[in-house]
Amino acid sequence: MRLSNRKSVWFIALLLLTVNNLSKGQVVNKLKIGYINYYFENGSPLLWNIENDTLLKISLLPDYQRQTLNRQTDHWYFSIVAAKGTRIRMTIEKMVPDVYNGRQATDWWNYRTGIPCYVSNDNESWTAYKTTTLPGRELYCDFVMESEEVWLARLPVYTTTHLNSLLTRIKGQNDVRILEIGRTLENRPLEIIQLGNPKAINQVVIRARAHPWEPGGNWVVEGLIEEFIKENPKRNLTNFCFAILPMANKDGVVRGMTRFNTAGMDLNRNWDKASDSITCPENYALEKYINMMIKSGLPPALVIDLHNDDKGDVHLAKRDKGDTGFQSRMQKLEKLMREHTSFSESFRYSWTGDGQSTVMTIDNGLYSRYGLEAFVYELNANRITGLNKVPSADDWKETGKGLLEVIYCYLEK
Template identity: 40%
Template sequence: MSENKQIYNLHISGLRIAVLVLFCVIGLNIASIGNEKTTKKQNAKSGLTYINQFIENGSNLNWELADNNTVNIYLGYDYERNSLNRAYDHWHFLLEAEKGNDVTLIFHNFSEIYNGKQMPFETWIMDCISSPDDRNWQHVPVEWIDDDRMKVKIHMESDSLYIARVEPYRVSDLQNLLSEIKEDEQVKITPIGNTVEGRELQVIQVGSNNSPHKIFIRARAHAWETGGNWVVEGIIKKLLDNSRESKGYLANYTVYILPMANMDGVARGVSRFNLNGMDLNRNLTEPANPVLSPENAAMEGWLEGMIAKGLKPELAIDFHNDSNGPLFFSGKGKDNKRYVGNMRLLEKLLREKTWFSESTSFYGTTSFEEGLMSRYGIDALVYELNAHWIKSLEKKPLSEDWILLGGQLCTVFDIYCNEIKED
C-alpha cells in the first residue's frame, strides 16, 4: 500500500469515526428527548400522586405505576397460625391522582389458601366500590383479566377517591354508635375482656335481663366482613326508635351483641385472622386458648357467666360475609328435633319478613354454630351475608341494605320468640 493511500485511508477512517460519534450524539439526544416526553406523558396520563394505605382500616398492600399508565395493586395476605391458610379479602385505601384523569387499577394476589387448600380464582368474588369521602359509596365496574387479576377503571372527579371492596365499618364507627346509645336506659354496655393488642371488647345489651327471651349476636369475627356490623346498627336503631312496635319487641326479648370480635384485625386493616393468626370462627367446639384467642375466650367466659346466672340465650347468630349468602346450621344439631324445628322456623320467618332468599344447610365444622350447640346447648347458626349480590333485591349490597335487614330481623325475633320450641 502506498503512503498516499495510507493517508487517504486514515482520513476515511477518521471521517467514519467522526460521523459515527455525531450520529451517536444525535441519537442520544433524540433518545433522551424521547424519554423525557414519555415520562411527562406517563405522569400526565395517569396523574397518580400517591396511594394512602394509612387511613383508618387501610389495607396492607404494595403498589407501583406500571409502564402502560396503569397502577398495579398487590394485595397483602394475612396468615393463619399452623395451617398457613392465607386470605386477601380486604382492600381499603385512598387513591390520590390529579382530578380529571382516568386511572386503571390492576389488582394482584388473589391466591387464597382456605381450609388447607389452594383455592381456584373465582371471578365472582371481585367487587369494588369508591367514595369521595369514605362515607358515601357506589359500585364501580370491574373485569377479570388474564393471570387472575382484577381490572378497575377509575375516573378522578377530584384529586382523591377512597377505594374498597365492601362498605367499610371502622373501630371509630363502633365508638360513635356506642357514644350515641350509651345513655339510653334500654342499653347496657358490659366489658367482657380484651383483644390480643389490649382493645376492650364489650357486649351491648338492648333490653332488660328480665325479658322472657334472650338472643346473642356476634359480628366481625373475620375482619373484612363488615356486613354484620351494619346489620347490628340496623337492629339497635330499630329497637331504640321508641315506636310502639319496638317497645313491644323489647317487652318480649333482649339482644346481647358482641359487635366486633376481631377488633384488632379491623384496626389494622387485615382480612381474616386475629393478630396471633387465629381464626375466630374455628375450633369453637373446644375452650379457646386465652393467650392465642383472647377474643373467643372473652366471649365464652361471658356466655358461661350468663348461663350461671340463669340468663342463657335461646338463639345465637354469628354474622359473616361470603359470596353466596347462606345460613349454616349445626351439623350435630341435625339429630336434635328442637333445634331442627327452631331453625326451620327461623328460616321461614327470614324468607317472609326480610330480604333473605338464599340457601340453608346443616354443616358440620368446628365453627360458631357447632361450638355453641355442642358446648352450651344454644340454638346457634352462622348467617353469611352475600357481599356481592342480594338476590331478592337484585342489587349489589351497600350498608343501607344491611341496616334494613337489621330492622327487619327485629320483627323476625319477635315472632320467633313467641313460636319457639323449648325442651
C-alpha cells in the same frame, strides 16, 4: 361501569392489546398518581406500581393463620391522590394465592356474581363499581377521579370510628347498656351492647365482624339497634334481651387484615374447646360471658354470628336428623327471614353421621358443648339476590331492622 359478558371479552382483549402496545413504546397519556395512601385505620397492606406508565397495579398482602400455612387476602381499602379528572385504569390482585386447609387456591377471585369495588369521594358514602376479572386473575377497574383524593374499598367501610360513634349515640338510652367484657390482644376494649331487660326469658346473643374483611354484620347490627331503640317504647318488649358483640376482631379491623386476629387465630374456628386467653382473648371473653348467662339460668335462646361471603346462606350446626323439633324451628326461622328481610338464599343443614368432618365454627361449638341453638348468617358480599343489586350499607341496615322482627316472631311463644 357495566359490561355484558360478550362486551367484556372484547374489552379485555382491547385492554391487553393496549397494555401490549404500550410496552412497545407508543405515545399515550401517562398516568400521574400523587400518592397511594393506606396508612389509616383499616387500610389494607399492599404494594403498588404503575405499569407501562398507564396502569395502576395494586397487589394486596395476605394475613396468616397460626400453626398452618393458611393465608387469605380479601380486603382492600386505600386512597388514590391524583388530579381531579384523571382517568384511573387499575388492577387489583392478590400478591400470592390464598391457602385454605393447606391447599393453594387456583381461582383467586372466583365469584359467580362478580366483585364490586366501592369508590368514595368523601370516605363516607360509597358507590359500587363493577370490576372485570382478567385472565391473569386480576380485577380490573376503570374510573375518573371526581375529587383530588378518592377512596376505594372491598365493601362499605365500617371501622372502630363508626362503632365508637354508635356507642356514643346509644349510650344512656332506655334499656341500653354497654358492658366491657374483655380486651383484644392489642388491649382494645371488647364491648357488649345489651338491649332490653337483662332478666328476660328470651336472651339472644349476636356477634359481628369475627373476620375483619366482612363489615356487613356491623351494618346489620346498627340497623337492628336503631330499630330496637325506636320501637322499644311502643312495644314494651320486657321479654327480650339482646347481647351484641359488634366487633369481635377489632385489632384485625384496625390493621386492615382479612381473616385472623393478630396472633393468627381464626375467631370462627376451634370452638370445640375453651379458647386460649392469651392467643384468642376475643373468643375467651365472649365464651365467658355466655357461660355467665348459662350459670345465671338465662342461657341464650339463639346465638347469631354475622359474616360475609359470596353465597349468602345461613349455616346451621350439625344436628341429629331425628331431631324434628329442631327442623320445624328452623323452618319457622327460614320462613320469617324470607318474610321480614331480603334473605332469599338457602338454609344449610348438616347431619351427624353424614361422613363430613365437622368444622368447629361457633354454631357447632356452642351446640355440641352447651346445647345452644346457634347459626352463622353469611351475608352475600357481592349481590343481595333478593333485591337484585349490589349491597349498600343501608341495605344491610334494613336487614338488621328485619332481623329484629324475625327474632321477636321466632321467640314469642
